[in-house]
Amino acid sequence: MIRVLYFARLRDRLGVAEEQLETFPPTLGALREQLAARGGDWGEAFSDRVLMAVNQEMAGPETPLADGDEVGFFPPVTGG
Numbered sequence: 467m468i469r470v471l472y473f474a475r476l477r478d479r480l481g482v483a484e485e486q487l488e489t490f491p492p493t494l495g496a497l498r499e500q501l502a503a504r505g506g507d508w509g510e511a512f513s514d515r516v517l518m519a520v521n522q523e524m525a526g527p528e529t530p531l532a533d534g535d536e537v538g539f540f541p542p543v544t545g546g
């Protein structure tokens with residue numbers, strides 16, 4: 467099982483802050499594609515640029531996922 471967290475604008479758009487997935491794909495990129503395939507707001511949210519982290523470290527789409535991982539998705543941060 468992995469824990470998936472959604473932050474900021476993603477959380478607001480999707481209406482969910484977190485979920486747990488008992489079955490999950492082997493990589494972070496594949497997980498992102500799986501979530502986008504839910505369609506509607508999910509497809510739109512994940513068509514934008516989204517930053518990703520595994521176990522609180524920035525990660526790329528090739529990052530493998532393992533049981534017990536915590537995954538975070540969040541929009542790029544801008545500021546001034």
